[in-house]
Amino acid sequence: MFENLDLSDRGVFLTATTLYGLAAALGLYGILRPKPYPRIGVLPLVAVAFLIQTLALNLRGTVVGGCPLGNPYEVSQFIAWSAALLYFIVGPACRLRLLGFFTAASAATLGLIAALLPAWDYPYTTGRFGGEPWIELHAALAIFSYGVLAILALVSAMFLLQQHGLKHKRHQGIYALLPSVQQLDTIASRLLLTGTICLSAALIFGALFWFENPDRVPVFKLSMTGIVGFGYLLVLLLRLRQQLVTRRHAYATILLFILALLSLWPVQSARHPGSPQAQPDLQQNP
Amino acid sequence: MSHAHPQSLFVLGCSHHETPLEVRERFTLSPERIPALLQALQQCSNLSESLVLATCNRFEIYAHARNEKALPDIREILCQTLEVETALLNAHAYRLQNLNAIQHAFSLAAGLDSQILGETEILGQMKQALAIAQEFENTGPVLNRLFEKSFQSAKIVRTQTGIDKGQISIGNIAADLAKRIFGKLHKNRVLLIGSGEVGQRTAQALKNRGVHDLTVSNRTAENAQALAQTLEARELPFQELTQSLHQFDTIISSTAAPGHILSREDFQTAQRTRPARPFFLIDLAMPRDLDPALDSLENCYLYNLDDLAAIANENLARRSDECQPARTLLNTQAWQLWLQLRRRALMPAD
Structure with a gap:
């Protein structure tokens, strides 16, 4: 779609990251000033950043000949993109005005880390999924579920913040702008269900591929994704049985998401033991 | 206090700021007695417009005078209606004139002069006072404009400052x-x-x-x-x-x-x-x-x-912090109205 444009995808990614950063700064300014939180401002900036990030992913996808999920840099960008997409669905539906600020701040942080670590964007063999539609679906679903789980972690952080304010009798500033603890808890439980379903579906598609090609899937990657998937299933089960609720539920979802993020690096390393120097530059494989 | 200029706008009254409760009790006027006071003020030939604002914390008469005899006339009518001595009224009543009267009305509507800073009840009481005065045809272009502009300014102040933010009950x-x-x-x-x-x-x-x-x-x-x-x-x-x-x-x-x-x-x-x-x-x-x-x-x-x-207490302190920006905003609005009224030759150019 944008193949004729003379653009560097890293430059476009950086533009999107800058815009996310600006949206986060605007949101922070809205929280800190005594006047009411601005209804407009953060949303349009996140929307523009999201569109630019979509363009960047499209540019990278065109070059690699598939969904750009081949290295941690691309995965980070895809997670930030998924979280922003989810924000447009969850934010207005649940009237979570501060979610825009949190999403923008997370996307900016993720984008900045990815930009500051050039080693993450190592070359890999393009068309790596070998034209396997199920694996493409597995990867896309897995990363989309990470977006859902990222929003879940943000909602959980908002819950903990609001609960801290209520318990410590704080009521000014950010506490006055956050949604109610009950609303945040309800949204968190719905996001957990959605995220776990998406992640489980991704794992099922991945498992089907693994059954047919056991030698092509590293055991370490399988174990890590299995642990993360099992973790979310366990939290969901405990939540449905009302054994893990409110604060402990929030902590569990945040910790699990950190684990999920941390697992990305070893998963990528397992897939590319020789990276970054082992594979030909992806720019040479249009 | 400056002397009333011919054809001037002024407010005469007492409030919780300067007048103790036992004196304010004597200046209390029940709603049923307000029409009689308005009619008495209407019959005063030295007044062109008048309005009575009576709340639990204040008693005020807004008036547009034709000449300098208006003020003694109002004092006399008021003392007769309230059955109080002139000396008591003179000791406790304040009088604000022209631009000061406009600034006072604007501050009042915005809740800056209220016992509970930033409260909105006074706005409703002012609207009611205007409605009653209009019903008895006591108001005209000056007081109608003064009160309407007061309501608009109060809205602007509440939107642009945090004067009514945070609950205090x-x-x-x-x-x-x-x-x-x-x-x-x-x-x-x-x-x-x-x-x-x-x-x-x-x-x-x-x-x-x-x-x-x-x-x-x-x-x-x-x-x-x-x-x-x-x-x-x-x-x-x-x-x-x-x-x-x-x-x-x-x-x-x-x-x-x-x-x-x-x-x-x-x-x-x-x-x-x-x-x-x-x-x-x-x-x-x-x-x-x-x-x-x-x-x-x-x-x-x-x-x-x-x-x-x-x-x-925390909310009240935050409201107090917003007082100065609110007053600055209101003074600008009051000055604009003052200029408008002068341009229309309704007010003196003193």
């Missing part, structure tokens, strides 16, 4: 906290224990914010019945209190009991049937009705009188 603070815990309150189940006045006001504030399901419980059955009728609530026998806690989300306790009436264990038991739903506990009793250890319970939010008063 216990009931409204509790209602705001309930919204931070539950979000919408229409499905919130509220239990009021005891018949303390602050407790009743808090329950009423919650009802005003959308609570439909209100239950009252009192050690004395007759009191519970009377309270249930007043608040249009259901009754819960006091002896069933502990085993019914799980049915409620917000519990307001305001009894005269000498010790704690509900313990941490009572709520721990209640939470087992609803672990995901929070409890909002408002303890308005002195000594306290609810065990302070409840605050350490997960998903239990306990607020006592001191906590609520601290929030009220």
